Structures are given as C-alpha cells and as structure tokens.
Amino acid sequence: MSEDAFLATYDPSAYGRLALTVDVVLLGLRDGRPAALLLKRDEPPQAGLWALPGGFVGVAETLEAAADRVLREKAGLSGLHLEQLYTFGAIDRDPRMRIVSVAYLALLPETAFAAAARNGAGLRPAVIEVPWAGEAGGPVAVRAPEDGQERGPLPLAFDHADILALAILRLRGKLDYSSVGFALLPDRFTLRQLQDVHEAILGTALNKPAFRRRMLDRGWLEPTGARAAGTSFRPPELYRFRQPR
Amino acid sequence: MSEDAFLATYDPSAYGRLALTVDVVLLGLRDGRPAALLLKRDEPPQAGLWALPGGFVGVAETLEAAADRVLREKAGLSGLHLEQLYTFGAIDRDPRMRIVSVAYLALLPETAFAAAARNGAGLRPAVIEVPWAGEAGGPVAVRAPEDGQERGPLPLAFDHADILALAILRLRGKLDYSSVGFALLPDRFTLRQLQDVHEAILGTALNKPAFRRRMLDRGWLEPTGARAAGTSFRPPELYRFRQPR
DNA sequence: TGAATAGTGTCTCTAAGACATTATTAT
DNA sequence: ATAATAATGTCTTAGAGACACTATTCA
Numbered sequence A, B: 001m002s003e004d005a006f007l008a009t010y011d012p013s014a015y016g017r018l019a020l021t022v023d024v025v026l027l028g029l030r031d032g033r034p035a036a037l038l039l040k041r042d043e044p045p046q047a048g049l050w051a052l053p054g055g056f057v058g059v060a061e062t063l064e065a066a067a068d069r070v071l072r073e074k075a076g077l078s079g080l081h082l083e084q085l086y087t088f089g090a091i092d093r094d095p096r097m098r099i100v101s102v103a104y105l106a107l108l109p110e111t112a113f114a115a116a117a118r119n120g121a122g123l124r125p126a127v128i129e130v131p132w133a134g135e136a137g138g139p140v141a142v143r144a145p146e147d148g149q150e151r152g153p154l155p156l157a158f159d160h161a162d163i164l165a166l167a168i169l170r171l172r173g174k175l176d177y178s179s180v181g182f183a184l185l186p187d188r189f190t191l192r193q194l195q196d197v198h199e200a201i202l203g204t205a206l207n208k209p210a211f212r213r214r215m216l217d218r219g220w221l222e223p224t225g226a227r228a229a230g231t232s233f234r235p236p237e238l239y240r241f242r243q244p245r
Numbered sequence C: 001t002g003a004a005t006a007g008t009g010t011c012t013c014t015a016a017g018a019c020a021t022t023a024t025t026a027t
Numbered sequence D: 001a002t003a004a005t006a007a008t009g010t011c012t013t014a015g016a017g018a019c020a021c022t023a024t025t026c027a
Helices: A003-009 A063-075 A110-119 A160-175 A180-184 A191-202 A208-218 B003-009 B063-075 B110-119 B160-175 B180-184 B191-202 B208-218
Strands: A019-030 A033-040 A054-056 A082-088 A099-107 A123-129 A141-143 A221-227 A237-241 B019-030 B033-040 B054-056 B082-088 B099-107 B123-129 B141-143 B221-227 B237-241
Touching: A019 A063, A019 A082, A019 A110, A019 A123, A019 A160, A019 A180, A033 A110, A033 A160, A033 A191, A054 A063, A063 A082, A063 A099, A082 A160, A082 B082, A099 A160, A099 A180, A110 A123, A141 A160, A160 A180, A160 A191, A180 A191, A191 A208, A191 A237, A208 A221, B019 B063, B019 B082, B019 B110, B019 B123, B019 B160, B019 B180, B033 B110, B033 B160, B033 B191, B054 B063, B063 B082, B063 B099, B082 B160, B099 B160, B099 B180, B110 B123, B141 B160, B160 B180, B160 B191, B180 B191, B191 B208, B191 B237, B208 B221
Parallel strands: A019 A099, B019 B099
Antiparallel strands: A019 A033, A019 A054, A033 A123, A082 A099, A123 A141, A221 A237, B019 B033, B019 B054, B033 B123, B082 B099, B123 B141, B221 B237
C-alpha cells in the first residue's frame, strides 16, 4: 500500500483524541563516531524510512517504564540508564493522528552497542553525521556504516532527525561536567579511550595534558593497576569509573 | 465535598485512557527573591492546596500553544517566551486519572510579575524557598510574601514542588551562559540590578568586578547613556539588552 | 635500536577572586 | 564635608592550551 493510499483509508478518530509515545535514542560509538540504533519501518506511514525504537505509553506505566519496555522489546536490553530529552508535540509530526512523544536517551558502550545491533530484531546502527561542530543545533543526517550495503544518507521518519540532533546536543552539554561519558565505555578503559569518547561526541580535538589533568582531578577515576594488553607499544594504564560519593 | 468523598465518586474510566496537560511556572522576583505565581485550588482533588496554572492540551494544539493559552486564560499574559522544562509522568501524580504533564517555564520582570499577581484571576505570588545553595536538587517550599495574610509554608498540590525545584535548577544552569537572566529585568536596567537577579537565582553572592567584566565582555549590554534617577548617591548607568548577532 | 604511543614538566595565557581605590551624586 | 554606592585598577591564583620531553613496550 502506498503512503497516500494508506492515509486516505486511515481514520484518525478511531484512535481517540491524543496519544502519548516514547522514542528512545540508543546511542553508542561505532568506529569512533556517534551512532544510533534505528529500525526500518515496514508498515505505513513512512514505510521504508528509518525510525527510533518507540512505543505507546500504557495507562499504568510510567514514562521511564515505557522507555525501558521499548528497549527490552526492540533491542533485548533492560535496565539501562535513561535520560529524558524533550517532549515533541508538533501537530502533524505523525500523519495518522495526534501523537505527542517523550524522547529518551540511553547510552551503550561500544561492545554492547554492536551486540544490540546483532541481536535486536531489525535494529541497525547508523552513524550520525553532525553538521555543526560548535554549539548550534539543527537536524542531523545518518548514514549506514561503511561495511553495510546502503550508500548515501538514510531517510529518517517523522521528526526523528530533530530528536537525534537534540540527543547529541544534550550529551555535549553534559559531557564535561557530568559522568555521562563513562556510560559509553566498558568497565575498564584507558585515558585515551575516554578522551576519544569525548572527542567523538564533541566533534573537536582536545588538549591531552589538560584533559588528563581535569579527569584525574575530578576523582572519578580509579586506577586498576592493570594495563591494556595487545599493544605494540607502551601499554596504557586501565582505569575504572568510581562514583564520587 | 471532602477529598475522600470526591475520590470515591470519581470514575477514572469515564475520562478515557491517558490525558496530557501543561503546567506553567511563571517565575519572577519579589523583593529580591525568586517567586512563582500560584493558584489556590477550590475544587477537589487537593482543594485548598496551591497549584501551578495548567490545563489540558487540545488535540489540535501544540504544547507551546497550550502553555500560552493557559498563560492567557489564567494570568492575562500572552506571547511570553516559554521554555520546556521536563515531562512528569508518575502514575499517581494526579488522583483522578493518569495525567502526564509537560512543564514549562516563563519569566517575568518584577513589574509585570506584580501586575499579573494583581490582574490574574486568583493568581498569587509565592516566594520560593530553596533549601539548597549548590547544585543539588529536591523539592522546594513556597511561602506567601511578608505582606500577605498567610503565615508558614503554603501546601503545594500534586508534584508541583518538584516542578518548581526543577525550574530553579534549570534557570541556575543556564543563567551564566545564556541570556535568560535579562527576561527577569525591565528594558533598561543597571549592572547592579543584573547582578541582583543572578544572585537571587543562584542563591550566592558574586564578585562585583568579575561579574561586570564578564557581562560587559559578552557584548550583550548596550549602554543607553542615561542614568538611573532618584538615588541619593552616584546614579548608575542604565543598560539595555541587545541580542548578540 | 626504532617505532609508536603513554605519560609528564613547564611556560604562557586567560579569566576569576580579592581588595583597595577613585568617581559621582544628594544632603 | 559626609555618606552612600558606582565603577575601576591591580595583584594573586586557578586552570586551560601549547609544546616538548621522558617513559615503556614490542618488533
């Protein structure tokens, strides 16, 4: 059924007045670039376009519970830390009916991100191409990773380009003064990996000594004593994130 | 009708599944302290408690339009700058039925705040007592201004103490790097007034020379050439806020 | 030893805090 | 002149950026 034919036969009033959904940005890093897990829609509306995993909020379900359920149903993940991003309420953001959506952000370390992309039913990673390096905003484009079949930017459904953009902006804003960055790393990591994460999200290079000083002075890093193996050079120290009490 | 009697006769299923509202924090300063405009509920549920102005979101109304309408209907104000704060979705935040609410923040300069308190149907200013001086959060207490009849803290309806707390936190976070602070001032103001606003919101004293340097270096302040009158000492220069292009 | 990255020492620069001093008005 | 606050000069200090240098591992 074509998009137009679908809309012609769709009866919005059959669905009541106003619906509430959650959409979850499952953000991780792929080859050192920010990426999100997206789902290809195979039903109208907007069949063939790529969308964030989402779902309706139940009457006896909190917003966080709905987001967690979506995560479980669509990515096989549960219990991730969720942060509310923003609530999108434009009248025509969904062509079926009036749907207001609360957007959430969840962060995955690189291995969990790759695993979810393999196990999640139809979830595929898409590298986010952020056209703004500074603090300005605007929608973003996404692209299938190099190893995929698709070429060119992937078409995004609804207002999901705006939601993705907001996720990046929010992350950038909190990165330096909060501990969100660690959610994108495995349990044990090197200072270089931590800096790579920050640079990937911020989209700019950072000064190494200053970065190390700042991070170590925060008191969030606990040296494990172990060092990373498998390098052909001086092995870096492994750290663990430790919540400042 | 008592609160219990009301709840006993109330049929939640008659209202459908899930409703969406907006609640607006109308924030201003009163005697140099942050204050919000509140409404005394005279119907159950929670009759007698103090609540933020709010209302249901129409099917063909954006969230911002709903917030603007609430502002117009309850405070006689329109076209104010609105900032979305957060969406509150706890199951039992309203005893009648499942109501999810999108909270908005609007800022008023001191004179407009006082005028809205006079003209708004039942809107009364309440000084916000923030128990945390740093960055920590938690609900806040409100109190009628000294000149009023009431004594002691005013009881707040629903989760509105949390909403008010979030408004303060958000404002504090944006105060130093954005131009929100100017929305709490009249068109022309002195640097001391600007500093007073910042100190009232932050809850801490600021260093005068450093504050002046920072503000002037921002390029947002345009000297008017005029000076404030009516002082018995050196009259301060009046500035105007000018959006940095 | 050479290559490669880890990790650090140090200088400079910027901006904030502290504190004192000068400026300007009304009484 | 005095009182009161505006407005600024300057010293100190904290932290970031720049850049070079040392450290450590494998091949």
